Amino acid sequence: MQEQTQQIQKTSIWSLVKQALRGKTDYDFTSGSIGVAAFLLAIPMVLEMAMESIFAIVDILFVASLGYEAVAAVGLTEGVLTILYAIAIGLSMGVTALVARRIGEGNREQANKIAGQALWTGLITATIVAFVGLFYAADILRFMGADEAVLVIGEHYTTIMLCGSVSILYLFIINAIFRGAGDAAIAMRSLWLANGINIILDPIFIFGLGPVPEMGVTGAAVATTIGRGIGVLYQLYHLRHHASRICLTLEDIKPVPRIMWQLMKVSAGGIIQFLIATASWMLLVRIVAQFGSAAVAGYTIAIRIVIFTILPAWGLSNAVATLVGQNLGADKPERAEQSVWRIARYNVTFMLIVAAVFILFAPTLISWFADDPEVIAVGVSCLRMVSYGYGFYAIGMIVVQAFNGAGDTMTPSKINFACYWVLQIPLAYMLANTTDLQADGVFMAILVAETLLALIGVWLFKRGSWRNVVLQ
Numbered sequence: 001m002q003e004q005t006q007q008i009q010k011t012s013i014w015s016l017v018k019q020a021l022r023g024k025t026d027y028d029f030t031s032g033s034i035g036v037a038a039f040l041l042a043i044p045m046v047l048e049m050a051m052e053s054i055f056a057i058v059d060i061l062f063v064a065s066l067g068y069e070a071v072a073a074v075g076l077t078e079g080v081l082t083i084l085y086a087i088a089i090g091l092s093m094g095v096t097a098l099v100a101r102r103i104g105e106g107n108r109e110q111a112n113k114i115a116g117q118a119l120w121t122g123l124i125t126a127t128i129v130a131f132v133g134l135f136y137a138a139d140i141l142r143f144m145g146a147d148e149a150v151l152v153i154g155e156h157y158t159t160i161m162l163c164g165s166v167s168i169l170y171l172f173i174i175n176a177i178f179r180g181a182g183d184a185a186i187a188m189r190s191l192w193l194a195n196g197i198n199i200i201l202d203p204i205f206i207f208g209l210g211p212v213p214e215m216g217v218t219g220a221a222v223a224t225t226i227g228r229g230i231g232v233l234y235q236l237y238h239l240r241h242h243a244s245r246i247c248l249t250l251e252d253i254k255p256v257p258r259i260m261w262q263l264m265k266v267s268a269g270g271i272i273q274f275l276i277a278t279a280s281w282m283l284l285v286r287i288v289a290q291f292g293s294a295a296v297a298g299y300t301i302a303i304r305i306v307i308f309t310i311l312p313a314w315g316l317s318n319a320v321a322t323l324v325g326q327n328l329g330a331d332k333p334e335r336a337e338q339s340v341w342r343i344a345r346y347n348v349t350f351m352l353i354v355a356a357v358f359i360l361f362a363p364t365l366i367s368w369f370a371d372d373p374e375v376i377a378v379g380v381s382c383l384r385m386v387s388y389g390y391g392f393y394a395i396g397m398i399v400v401q402a403f404n405g406a407g408d409t410m411t412p413s414k415i416n417f418a419c420y421w422v423l424q425i426p427l428a429y430m431l432a433n434t435t436d437l438q439a440d441g442v443f444m445a446i447l448v449a450e451t452l453l454a455l456i457g458v459w460l461f462k463r464g465s466w467r468n469v470v471l472q
Contacts, residue, residue, distance in 0.1 A: 017043060029182050029323055030104055030330040034342045038319050041179075044188035046315030048175065051191035058195070059220045062202045066153075070217040073154025076146055077161055081168070082278055084129060088169050090271025090409075091121060092176035093321075094263050097407040099180030100322050103245060104329020115177045115239065116252035117259040122173045126166035133162020156218040164225035167232050174235040179322055181245035186238050194231025198224050269409025273400075273416050280420035284446070287428050288439050295439045298378025301369045306386055309354055310393075316347045317397045321405030324466075328406055333467040340402045340461070347394040355390035358383050378439055385443035389451050396454030399461045406466040415456050424449035 029037045063070045095118045102111035132140075137159040141151055171194065175187035201223035208214025215222060239248045288299045320343050327336035358365065366379035400412045424445050431441025 027182065030327050030332055030335065034323070034335070034339050035346075037323060038316065038339070038343050038346065041182065041184050041319035041322055042312070042315040044184040045179065045318045046312050048184070048188040048191050049311050049314055049318075051188070051195045054195050058199055058202060059224060062206050063217055063220050066206070066216055069149045069153055072146065072150045073141070073157050073217050074220065076141055076150070077154070077158045080140055080158070081161065081165075083275075084162075084165055084168060085172075086271055086274040086278060087125060088122075088172035089274045090269075091118070091125075091169070091263070091267045092172045093270030093273075093404045093409055094265075094267030094407075095173055095176040096180040096321055097266055097325050097405055097409070098263060099177055099246070100182075100325025100405060101329040101407065103181050104326035104332075106330075108245065108247075111181060112246055112248055112252040113256065114259060114263065115246050116248055116254070117256055117263060118173050118177060119170070119253060120255050121260050121263055122169040123166060126169050129165040130163040133159050133165070137162065153217055157221045160218065160221035160225060164221070164229070167225055167228035170232045170235065171228055174232065174239065177239070177246055178235075178244070179318060180325060182322060182326065183238075183244045183246065184319075184322075186235070186244060190231045190235045190238075193234050194227045196227075197230050198227030201226055266407050266409060269411075269413045270404060272413040273404075273409065276413065276416040276420055280416075280425060283425050284428055284442055287425075287432050288442050290432070291439050292374075294372060294374040295378050297370065297372075298366070298375045298380075299382050299439065299442075301366055301375070302379045302382035302386070305358075305365060305369075305383060309358075310351070313347050313351055313394060313397060316343050316350075317401040319343060320398050321401045324402050324405035325407070328467070328469075336402075336406075336467075340398060344395050344398045347398055348391050351390040351394035355387040358387040358390075362387075381440055382443045385440065385447055389447045392451040392454040396450060396457050399454070399457035402461060403457075403466055407469045408466050411460060411466070412457075415453055415460070419449045419453040419456070423452060 027037075027040060029041070059074060063074050095114070098114045099111050102108070102114060138151055138155045140162075141154055141158055146154060171190065175190060178184065178187040202220060203209060204212050205215050205219030205223045206217070207219075238244050239246055241247065285296065285299070288295050320340055323339040323343075324336045327333070327339065362380040362383045363376065366376050366383065370376055370379065400415070403409070403411045427448060428442040428445035431437050431444055432439065433441075435441055437444065
């Protein structure tokens with residue numbers, strides 16, 4: 001293993017990229033170069049997240065031609081699915097932490113058992129969601145504000161998406177298993193496959209090509225669910241494949257309530273984290289909406305640009321979670337901490353470069369998506385204001401994922417609550433409504449809150465309590 005690690009370190013960047021995309025299941029992430037370990041993990045994780053974000057974009061692109069009612073049905077359903085995503089991402093955090101810890105300990109048998117129980121947890125959750133979708137889809141759309149025109153064309157779409165929620169949950173959960181084990185390339189390929197199928201099937205089912213009847217917006221749900229389902233089948237195949245670090249047997253998938261309960265306890269903080277952050281962003285949009293549709297449009301465009309361009313940063317932060325978990329499992333807390341600070345430096349460098357581009361070329365970037373002067377003005381202001389804090393954001397996301405990787409998902413939840421709900425929302429409302437800043441006040445509140453999040457996160461991380469988290 002040492003000779004192999006030295007050989008990898010001496011290879012070119014292009015060779016490392018190919019190895020990252022191909023996946024090296026025998027690479028030991030608890031020894032050797034931290035930079036190489038981060039690179040091998042981050043590249044497929046970045047591409048994996050890019051693929052996940054493409055699902056909604058592709059559906060909207062095809063559905064938009066059906067009219068605004070169809071787009072509204074998709075948008076309202078996505079709003080409901082945000083809760084499901086919160087559960088899926090929260091479970092993923094717990095799964096990654098537990099699997100990474102067991103892999104770091106060299107206990108692959110227990111890692112397999114955790115993976116098996118994660119499948120049961122996802123299946124139970126999906127069954128509950130499917131029941132709700134099967135009998136209450138119309139009521140859910142009405143609650144979200146849908147009118148009768150949207151209900152007529154959107155009810156079946158919502159029903160299918162909720163009844164097929166097992167594919168959403170399993171894509172997140174199984175990919176978390178692979179990430180925790182260090183098999184990030186498998187996670188990436190499963191989403192490449194799912195997206196490829198979805199892109200091919202969307203026009204076929206929506207518009208009715210060949211022998212397939214035209215299904216309208218319902219066809220988008222069918223195509224997406226089939227695409228995700230095929231991605232899940234690919235994942236399940238590799239969970240039984242001996243070439244990966246995880247290899248499930250029939251014994252591993254027998255229900256073990258104790259492990260499922262432990263998984264839920266670790267994941268609870270992750271679910272809360274995502275719900276707090278999501279709800280905060282929704283309220284910020286509501287505050288911006290006071291100043292008109294142009295303000296909302298400019299804000300939305302700027303934030304979408306921000307989210308898309310920081311995908312590499314999120315990939316690095318996910319790599320931190322795996323490295324921290326595995327190194328704690330290997331009883332190497334010093335190496336875990338070194339991994340955090342090393343990758344934080346990489347992340348800060350990348351984010352500052354992006355920030356410079358945004359600050360200098362904000363008008364050009366926003367004008368690619370809008371031609372209304374008012375929309376462009378708001379978008380430019382938002383993009384620049386958010387960019388001023390990119391160095392802090394880079395550190396904050398790394399530290400938060402370090403806690404999650406250690407299995408301490410509650411500390412980031414508390415930080416999120418303090419920074420987003422106690423500070424950001426009241427500050428945004430005050431600056432927007434009691435000063436002349438208006439929407440700029442909201443953008444300034446984002447800058448302040450995210451900066452404070454990074455400072456608090458670093459302070460708590462340096463205290464070192466994460467080193468002592470016990471995951472049985």
